[in-house]
Structures are given as C-alpha cells and as structure tokens.
Amino acid sequence: MSVLVYTENWDGKFKKLSFELVSYATGVAKMLNTTVTAVSIGKVDDGELIKLGSYGANKIINVNNEKLATLDSQAYTSVISEISGKENSSVIIISNNNTGKAIAPRLSVRLKAGVGSGVSRLPLNLNPFTVYKRTYSGNAFAHLVIKSDVKILTLAQNSFDLIETPGYATIENLNPAVDGALLKTVVKDVQKQSGKILLTDADIVVSGGRGMKSPDNWPPLVELATLLGAATACSRPVSDEGWRPHEEHTGQTGKIIAPNLYIAVGISGATQHLAGISSSKYIVAINSDKDAPIFEAAQYGIVGDAMKVLPKLVEAVKELKK
Amino acid sequence: MKILVCISNVPDTTTKIKFAEGNTSIDTAGIQWVINPWDELSLTRALELKDDVTSGIKSVTVIHVGPPASEPTIRKALAIGADDAIRINAVSADAWFVAAQIAEVVKKEQFDVIMCGIESSDYNGSIVGGMISEFLGIPSVSAVSDIKFENGQPVMIREIDGGKEVVTVPAPFVAIVQKGIAKEPRIAAMRGIMMARSKPVKLIEPVAVDPLTQIVEFEKPAPRAACKFIDDDNPAQLLDLLQNEAKVI
Ligand SMILES: Cc1cc2nc3c(=O)[nH]c(=O)nc-3n(C[C@H](O)[C@H](O)[C@H](O)COP(=O)(O)OP(=O)(O)OC[C@H]3O[C@@H](n4cnc5c(N)ncnc54)[C@H](O)[C@@H]3O)c2cc1C
Numbered sequence: 001m002s003v004l005v006y007t008e009n010w011d012g013k014f015k016k017l018s019f020e021l022v023s024y025a026t027g028v029a030k031m032l033n034t035t036v037t038a039v040s041i042g043k044v045d046d047g048e049l050i051k052l053g054s055y056g057a058n059k060i061i062n063v064n065n066e067k068l069a070t071l072d073s074q075a076y077t078s079v080i081s082e083i084s085g086k087e088n089s090s091v092i093i094i095s096n097n098n099t100g101k102a103i104a105p106r107l108s109v110r111l112k113a114g115v116g117s118g119v120s121r122l123p124l125n126l127n128p129f130t131v132y133k134r135t136y137s138g139n140a141f142a143h144l145v146i147k148s149d150v151k152i153l154t155l156a157q158n159s160f161d162l163i164e165t166p167g168y169a170t171i172e173n174l175n176p177a178v179d180g181a182l183l184k185t186v187v188k189d190v191q192k193q194s195g196k197i198l199l200t201d202a203d204i205v206v207s208g209g210r211g212m213k214s215p216d217n218w219p220p221l222v223e224l225a226t227l228l229g230a231a232t233a234c235s236r237p238v239s240d241e242g243w244r245p246h247e248e249h250t251g252q253t254g255k256i257i258a259p260n261l262y263i264a265v266g267i268s269g270a271t272q273h274l275a276g277i278s279s280s281k282y283i284v285a286i287n288s289d290k291d292a293p294i295f296e297a298a299q300y301g302i303v304g305d306a307m308k309v310l311p312k313l314v315e316a317v318k319e320l321k322k
Numbered sequence: 323m324k325i326l327v328c329i330s331n332v333p334d335t336t337t338k339i340k341f342a343e344g345n346t347s348i349d350t351a352g353i354q355w356v357i358n359p360w361d362e363l364s365l366t367r368a369l370e371l372k373d374d375v376t377s378g379i380k381s382v383t384v385i386h387v388g389p390p391a392s393e394p395t396i397r398k399a400l401a402i403g404a405d406d407a408i409r410i411n412a413v414s415a416d417a418w419f420v421a422a423q424i425a426e427v428v429k430k431e432q433f434d435v436i437m438c439g440i441e442s443s444d445y446n447g448s449i450v451g452g453m454i455s456e457f458l459g460i461p462s463v464s465a466v467s468d469i470k471f472e473n474g475q476p477v478m479i480r481e482i483d484g485g486k487e488v489v490t491v492p493a494p495f496v497a498i499v500q501k502g503i504a505k506e507p508r509i510a511a512m513r514g515i516m517m518a519r520s521k522p523v524k525l526i527e528p529v530a531v532d533p534l535t536q537i538v539e540f541e542k543p544a545p546r547a548a549c550k551f552i553d554d555d556n557p558a559q560l561l562d563l564l565q566n567e568a569k570v571i
C-alpha cells in the first residue's frame with residue numbers, strides 16, 4: 001500500500017502548491033500507516049526533486065519522456081495509473097488546479113476510484129473513508145464517503161499548511177514507452193504572462209470592485225499590492241467593463257482563491273463574489289457603505305472612500321517597511 | 323457536426339443553503355432552480371457556433387441527468403435555443419453515476435463535440451466532463467475559454483497556470499469550458515419560449531451503475547469573527563492588526 005501524489009512542475013521548478021500536496025499526502029500516509037510516493041513528469045533536476053523529500057515523500061518517481069512535454073490528459077492518465085498500480089496505491093492525491101481537473105476524473109474511470117474533489121482537510125475518518133469537501137460554492141461543506149478501494153483526492157490550493165518532515169527520499173528514473181498515436185492534444189501556441197504573481201498562488205490579494213469608480217483610479221491599489229507583494233484581483237463587473245483583465249476576476253464564475261489575506265476595496269460582497277474568496281484566511285474590507293455585506297465576511301473593515309483610504313494605506317505601508 | 327451540451331440543474335446562485343433531515347440533505351423548500359452558470363454559457367457558445375454557418379455545427383442537443391422535477395430547466399435550455407433535449411430519468415447519485423449515464427447515451431448516438439462546465443455550482447466537483455471522456459476513450463480539453471472551428475477543426479484556448487495555450491484535438495472530444503467561453507448568457511425570447519413547448523425531449527431510463535461516493539452529512543462553513551472596524555484616518559492600526567494579530571503581513 002502507498003499514497004501517491006502527483007507533483008506538477010513549472011519549467012522544471014516546483015512551487016508552494018507542490019509542497020502543500022506532499023505535506024497533505026504525508027498526513028494521509030501517517031493515518032494509513034504507509035509511505036508516500038511522489039510522481040513528477042517532465043524535466044526536473046535532482047536538486048529540485050529532492051525538495052519533495054523535505055515534506056515527507058519517501059520515493060520520487062521522475063518520469064522523463066519528451067512526448068509528455070505538454071499536457072495530454074489521456075497520456076498523463078496512462079502514466080500515473082500505471083505507476084499507481086506498481087506502487088499499489090490506495091490513495092492518489094492531485095491538486096485541484098486546472099491540470100488536476102484534467103487528470104483526476106480520467107484517472108477515476110481508469111482505476112474505478114471515487115473522487116473527493118476540492119478537499120481542504122485531512123480525511124475525517126478512514127472507515128468508512130470520509131473526506132471534507134466544499135459544496136454549494138462554499139456555502140456548505142460535505143462529509144463525502146468514498147466507497148471504492150482506490151480513492152482520488154484533489155486538494156484545494158492554499159488550504160493545507162506546509163509541514164516539513166525530516167527523512168530521506170530515493171529518486172527513481174522512469175522513461176515509459178509512450179505511443180505517439182495516443183497523443184491527441186496538439187498545442188499550436190503558448191502565451192505566458194511572466195513576472196506577475198499568479199492570483200491562485202498569491203498569499204496576499206488586493207482586489208477592486210465597482211466602488212473604484214473608474215479604471216483610472218487603480219494606481220494606488222496596484223501600488224498597495226506591489227508594496228505587499230500581493231497579486232491584484234477584481235469583481236466581475238470590473239472585468240466585464242474591461243477596467244481590468246479577465247484573469248483577475250474572482251468569484252463563482254471567475255477564479256476561486258484562498259489567500260492568507262484578501263483586501264476587498266469597493267466591493268459590495270455579493271454571494272457570487274464571496275463564493276470565490278470565502279476560503280481566504282483573513283478578509284479586509286474597505287467600503288463607503290457601512291452596511292455593505294462584505295463587512296459580514298470580513299474580520300477587519302474600514303468605512304470610507306477608497307480614493308482617500310488607499311493613498312493613506314499606501315503611505316502607512318511605506319512607513320512600516322522603513 | 324453535432325454538439326451535446328451537458329446541463330446541470332442547480333439552486334439559484336443567491337440561495338441561502340439550509341439543511342434538512344439531520345444535516346444529511348439540502349432543504350429544497352423555496353429554492354429557485356437554474357441552469358448551472360457554466361452550462362448556460364456553454365450552451366450560449368454552442369448556439370453561437372451553430373449560428374455561424376462556417377463552423378459546420380448543425381445541431382445543439384442538451385442532456386440532463388435528473389428527475390421529472392428538473393423539466394423546467396430543460397425547457398429553459400430549449401427556449402434559449404437548443405434544438406432538442408435528452409433527459410435521463412434518474413436522481414444524480416454522484417459524478418461517476420452521471421458521467422456513466424451520459425457516456426452510455428453518447429455511445430449510441432453520435433455527437434462530435436460534448437460540452438461540459440468546469441464546475442457545477444452545487445456539487446463543485448469539476449469531474450463529470452473528464453469522466454465522460456474517459457468512459458468513451460476520447461480526448462478531453464479542460465479549462466477551455468474559447469472554442470471555434472477552422473476548416474472543420476476545433477481550435478480551443480486552454481487556460482494554464484499563468485497563461486494560455488492554443489490547442490486542437492480530433493473529434494469526437496469533450497470540451498470542459500470556463501470563463502470566457504461566452505460573454506453573456508443568451509436569454510430566452512418570447513418566440514423561443516413558445517417554440518420550446520413543441521421541441522422534443524427524449525426520455526431515457528438509466529442503466530444500472532453503482533455510485534462510488536456518497537455525501538453523508540453537510541455542515542456550514544465555520545463562522546467568522548465579527549468585523550473589527552478601524553477608523554479611516556488610522557490605516558497604521560489596520561497594519562498593526564494584520565501584522566501582530568492576524569500575522570499575515
Ligand atoms: C450567475 C452569476 C454569477 C456571478 N459571478 C460573479 C463572480 O464570479 N464574481 C463577482 O464578483 N460577481 C459575480 N456576479 C455578480 C454579483 O452578483 C455582483 O453583481 C458583483 O459581485 C458586484 O460587484 P461589485 O461589488 O464590484 O459592485 P457593486 O455591487 O456595484 O458594489 C460596489 C461597492 O462599492 C462601494 N463603493 C462605492 N463607492 C465607493 C467609494 N468611493 N469607496 C469605497 N467603496 C465604494 C459600494 O458601497 C458598494 O458596496 C455573478 C452574478 C450572477 C447572476
């Protein structure tokens with residue numbers, strides 16, 4: 001028996017999300033009294049791979065095959081399901097980011113393994129195997145029993161703390177045969193935005209709503225974000241109006257995020273907006289209406305005009321950084 | 323080419339969720355049911371493609387796994403413009419059950435493109451679409467924010483962490499769609515509502531499938547502490563709280 005965890009890499013590097021996954025897998029393995037095998041696909045050097053060991057991975061399987069350079073959900077599923085068979089894995093853990101969403105359901109059918117998606121805590125119970133999962137867009141959490149022998153869990157990003165576990169990991173290299181004819185996904189072009197902190201990765205997010213009044217009013221918000229090392233976000237009407245890029249839209253129909261700190265400026269706090277941000281550890285609201293619903297979700301609030309509060313806040317952060 | 327749009331029937335997004343039967347189910351009293359927001363956008367895009375004669379899309383069918391009570395949602399999809407509908411007459415037991423039912427239908431009736439939403443707003447699974455594709459052994463492209471057809475070939479934009487990819491796969495395939503796929507959901511006009519009444523809804527009985535998962539209990543999210551208000555003239559106090567109380571900056 002083992003716990004298998006798929007750790008994606010970005011240009012050969014892991015990120016916090018990968019270590020969250022391994023920390024979580026280690027927690028599950030402890031409950032099951034078994035070991036953790038991490039699978040990495042693509043070119044990652046040993047120095048990077050071994051970092052997974054610091055969070056509890058006992059074995060790291062380094063899959064290298066040029067044909068797997070871009071995500072083909074069928075090919076990736078074949079590779080991971082084969083390894084899970086060899087490792088006799090009873091629990092498979094994947095992120096619930098876009099890659100995880102592409103792979104987990106296919107793996108489920110391949111292995112006849114029930115999926116608990118978007119889990120944010122360790123299993124509540126082993127017998128029956130019960131996980132804690134988000135439902136109704138964050139308005140309810142379900143205790144979900146997975147009845148199959150093999151279980152697949154997709155972990156919500158930023159929902160599980162990193163836990164360093166001293167130990168030693170072995171690296172095993174694998175170059176599986178990949179039948180080119182089975183690769184159906186052709187990537188014709190890639191556009192990457194570089195240098196920006198990704199909204200889904202960010203520990204701090206500064207977000208603006210319609211109360212910002214005009215796209216011209218964004219500079220102090222962006223400056224605040226830069227000073228705090230934060231990503232910027234916005235409400236849906238703001239991205240619909242074209243005031244801010246679509247990648248910044250958070251909420252039910254946008255990105256679902258769980259930063260440590262979410263600062264909502266001029267956002268009313270509609271349920272559809274909260275659906276995307278309610279898992280944030282702390283929410284700060286800045287709004288001119290003291291009755292705005294966002295204050296019910298927030299732990300800290302300032303009632304005031306964003307155009308006056310933001311510059312003062314920027315100055316205060318500068319003062320703090322001195 | 324024919325498109326099949328999978329639609330899920332969910333509580334209106336502003337619904338206050340309440341539980342029943344000792345927190346084992348949702349209290350459905352007074353809930354307004356709507357087409358899952360993603361599926362509404364996916365249907366909209368499918369209809370836009372059909373309207374564009376160069377796309378090669380000839381028909382748009384919607385499919386739903388649900389009991390008779392979800393008929394109004396299917397009629398709404400027909401009123402928006404779908405040509406016909408299929409309802410698999412079963413309460414959805416879990417994602418595995420739903421995907422197996424839909425895959426069974428697609429095995430018998432040919433569709434070139436199957437569209438699913440990235441997430442249902444009730445179950446928040448993000449799994450049904452990928453499962454359908456694996457049951458059928460066909461390609462799937464996830465996190466699709468745009469789809470068009472060039473010379474009969476699908477060209478999709480797939481969102482990746484920090485960027486986008488332009489992707490193509492051979493038909494038949496499953497497209498799992500997200501933000502961007504259509505701007506605004508198409509709404510039903512009077513004429514559409516009239517026409518929907520006479521559009522065919524094919525009723526199919528489910529095949530026997532045992533679900534792999536079961537929700538045994540619901541709970542509310544942990545309540546948050548009441549908001550502490552800070553004077554708008556004193557942002558330094560906010561920073562102090564964030565630094566020393568919350569420890570997040
Ligand atoms: C199916 C569906 C899905 C949706 N999905 C999403 C989603 O994913 N994300 C999302 O955000 N919305 C979503 N919405 C829209 C949502 O219902 C709200 O309309 C939206 O969130 C409101 O955005 P807002 O708070 O920026 O604007 P408003 O509701 O207009 O609020 C503006 C706020 O700014 C405050 N304000 C005004 N002036 C100032 C000032 N000078 N200084 C400080 N504060 C000021 C006001 O008091 C008010 O609270 C969805 C809606 C539907 C029907």
Ligand SMILES: Nc1ncnc2c1ncn2[C@@H]1O[C@H](COP(=O)(O)O)[C@@H](O)[C@H]1O
Pocket residue numbers: 327328329330331358360361385386387388414417420437438439440441442443445446447448449450451
């Ligand atoms: N009962 C259902 N009938 C038809 N399609 C469904 C059903 N449930 C989910 N889907 C489809 O699967 C997508 C993802 O759902 P989920 O995996 O539950 O998040 C939805 O957006 C729908 O397209």
